[in-house]
Amino acid sequence: MGSFRSSKSSDSSPRPSNGTFSSSSSSRTTIPGMMGPKERSPFKVLIVGAGVGGLMMGLCLERAGIEYAIVERMVQPSIARSSIQLSANTLRCVEQLGLLEEVMKIAKPVSMIKLRKHNMAVIGKMDGTYCKERYGHYSCIVQRTEFCQILMSRMPPGKVQWGRYVLEIVSGNAGVQCRCANGYVEQADILVGADGAYSAVRQNLYKTLRERNLLPKSDMETLKFTLKGLAVHIMALSNLRQQGDLLTPERGKDVNFKQSEFGPEAVDAVCALVQDLEIPWGGTMADLISYTDRDCITKLMVEEKHYKTWHYGRTVLIGEACHKFTPFSGQGAEQAILDVICLVNLLYRLDENPTHQDFCSVFETYTAQRGPIAKSAVQVSNSMSHLMNTQGLSADMKRKILFNLPNWILSANIDKIQVRPILDYLPAVEDRGVRKKSSKTHHAASVA
Numbered sequence: 001m002g003s004f005r006s007s008k009s010s011d012s013s014p015r016p017s018n019g020t021f022s023s024s025s026s027s028r029t030t031i032p033g034m035m036g037p038k039e040r041s042p043f044k045v046l047i048v049g050a051g052v053g054g055l056m057m058g059l060c061l062e063r064a065g066i067e068y069a070i071v072e073r074m075v076q077p078s079i080a081r082s083s084i085q086l087s088a089n090t091l092r093c094v095e096q097l098g099l100l101e102e103v104m105k106i107a108k109p110v111s112m113i114k115l116r117k118h119n120m121a122v123i124g125k126m127d128g129t130y131c132k133e134r135y136g137h138y139s140c141i142v143q144r145t146e147f148c149q150i151l152m153s154r155m156p157p158g159k160v161q162w163g164r165y166v167l168e169i170v171s172g173n174a175g176v177q178c179r180c181a182n183g184y185v186e187q188a189d190i191l192v193g194a195d196g197a198y199s200a201v202r203q204n205l206y207k208t209l210r211e212r213n214l215l216p217k218s219d220m221e222t223l224k225f226t227l228k229g230l231a232v233h234i235m236a237l238s239n240l241r242q243q244g245d246l247l248t249p250e251r252g253k254d255v256n257f258k259q260s261e262f263g264p265e266a267v268d269a270v271c272a273l274v275q276d277l278e279i280p281w282g283g284t285m286a287d288l289i290s291y292t293d294r295d296c297i298t299k300l301m302v303e304e305k306h307y308k309t310w311h312y313g314r315t316v317l318i319g320e321a322c323h324k325f326t327p328f329s330g331q332g333a334e335q336a337i338l339d340v341i342c343l344v345n346l347l348y349r350l351d352e353n354p355t356h357q358d359f360c361s362v363f364e365t366y367t368a369q370r371g372p373i374a375k376s377a378v379q380v381s382n383s384m385s386h387l388m389n390t391q392g393l394s395a396d397m398k399r400k401i402l403f404n405l406p407n408w409i410l411s412a413n414i415d416k417i418q419v420r421p422i423l424d425y426l427p428a429v430e431d432r433g434v435r436k437k438s439s440k441t442h443h444a445a446s447v448a
C-alpha cells in the first residue's frame with residue numbers, strides 16, 4: 001500500500017440550495033445544520049460499481065451534498081431485463097428520495113405467491129396482501145435496469161464513468177486511489193466497493209489483510225454453491241411479459257475470482273446446456289427458450305456467502321461485495337440499499353475535516369450495525385433456496401406446511417426483519433405500516 005496526498009474535494013464551490021438535480025425535491029424543508037445537503041462537501045467518496053448499491057449510494061450522497069464519483073467497468077448501462085425485489089424495508093427511503101411514484105409505475109406488486117408442482121398443481125399459497133397494510137407497501141418486483149435508470153436520471157450527467165475496469169486499490173492515511181485497466185486513475189478520501197459478488201475491491205482489500213495476517217479464515221474461503229445439480233427457475237410476470245432465470249451451479253477453483261456471469265455469452269452457454277431437458281407440460285427447454293426474448297433470460301450463480309470483514313483503512317464494502325445472496329429470497333437489492341442508508345447516515349454526521357480515524361470509526365460502526373442483520377438475511381435466503389428447490393417427500397411435506405401457514409404466524413417472522421430505516425438528513429416520510437418497527441431494529445438511527 002502506498003501513500004499519497006488525498007484529492008481533497010475539488011468541488012468545494014457552494015452547492016445549489018436544494019442540492020439536488022431532481023424535479024421532485026421541491027417539498028423539502030431544511031432545518032439548518034441538521035438536515036439537507038451540506039453547503040460544501042467535506043470529503044470525496046469514490047464508488048466502484050454502478051449496480052443498485054453503487055447508484056443508490058451515489059444518489060444518497062448527492063442529496064447529502066457530499067462529493068462522489070462512480071466508476072463502472074461496463075461501457076454502458078446493462079440491458080439485461082432481470083428483476084430485483086423491493087419491499088417496505090427500502091421503499092420508505094425510495095419515497096424520501098422522491099422516487100416512489102416513478103418506481104411504482106414500473107413495479108409489479110406481489111399479492112400472492114403460488115408454489116406449483118411440476119404438473120402445475122398448486123402445493124401452497126402465500127398471501128402477500130397483508131404486507132401492504134401491516135408494513136405500508138406490497139413487496140414489488142421491478143426490472144433491475146429500469147430501477148437503475150431511475151436512479152441515474154436523478155444524478156448530474158457524467159457522474160458515472162463508464163468503461164473503467166478497476167484493477168488495483170492503493171490506500172494511505174490521507175486518501176485512496178483506484179487504478180483501472182485502461183490506465184485511468186481516480187482518487188478520493190474514501191472508497192466504497194459496490195462492485196458485486198466477485199468484487200475487485202474486496203480482493204484487493206483481502207490481499208492486504210492476508211499479508212498482514214488480519215483476515216479471518218472464513219473470509220479466505222470461496223463462495224459456496226447452495227444447490228447441487230441444475231435448477232431452472234421461471235418467473236412469469238403479469239401482462240404476458242415472461243421472465244426466465246436459468247440457474248446453474250458450477251464447480252472449479254478460484255470461483256471468487258471469476259467475473260460475473262451476467263451477460264449474453266453466459267446466457268447462450270446456459271441455454272445450450274439445458275435445451276434438451278424435457279419440460280413437464282410438454283416439449284423441451286428449447287421450445288421455452290425460443291419463445292423468450294434473449295435479454296429476458298439471465299444466468300445466475302446460485303452462490304452465497306456472508307463475509308466478516310467489510311472494511312480496512314479508507315475502504316469499505318457494500319452490497320454483494322460483502323454479502324452474496326441466492327436470488328430466491330429477493331434480498332440482494334434490499335440488503336444493498338439498507339447498507340447504503342446506514343453508511344450514508346453515518347458519513348453525513350462527520351464534521352468538516354474528518355480524520356483518518358473518523359472514517360475508520362464510521363466503517364466500524366457501519367459493520368457492527370449491518371453485519372448481523374445481513375448475516376441473518378443470508379441464512380433466511382439459504383432456507384428459502386432449500387424450501388423452493390429441494391426434492392423428495394420430506395421436502396414436499398415441509399413446503400405444504402410452510403406454504404399453508406396462517407398469516408399471523410408468517411407475519412410474526414416477517415415483523416422481525418422489518419426495519420424501514422430512513423435517511424436522517426432528509427425530511428421523514430410517513431411510516432405507512434400499521435405495524436410500527438421496534439426501536440431495537442431501527443439500526444440506522446443509533447450511531448457511534
Ligand SMILES: Cc1cc2nc3c(=O)[nH]c(=O)nc-3n(C[C@H](O)[C@H](O)[C@H](O)COP(=O)(O)OP(=O)(O)OC[C@H]3O[C@@H](n4cnc5c(N)ncnc54)[C@H](O)[C@@H]3O)c2cc1C
Nearest residue numbers: 049051052053073082083166195196262319320327332333
Ligand atoms: C446484470 C445484472 C443482472 C442481475 N440480475 C439479477 C436477477 O435477475 N435476480 C437477482 O436476484 N439479482 C440479480 N442481480 C444481482 C442484484 O442486482 C444484486 O444482488 C443487487 O442489486 C445488489 O447488488 P450490488 O449493487 O451490490 O452489485 P451488482 O448489482 O452486482 O453491481 C455491481 C456492479 O459493479 C460493476 N463491477 C464489477 N467489477 C468491477 C470492477 N472491477 N470495476 C468497475 N466496476 C465493476 C459491475 O459491472 C456491476 O455494474 C444482477 C446483477 C447484475 C450486475
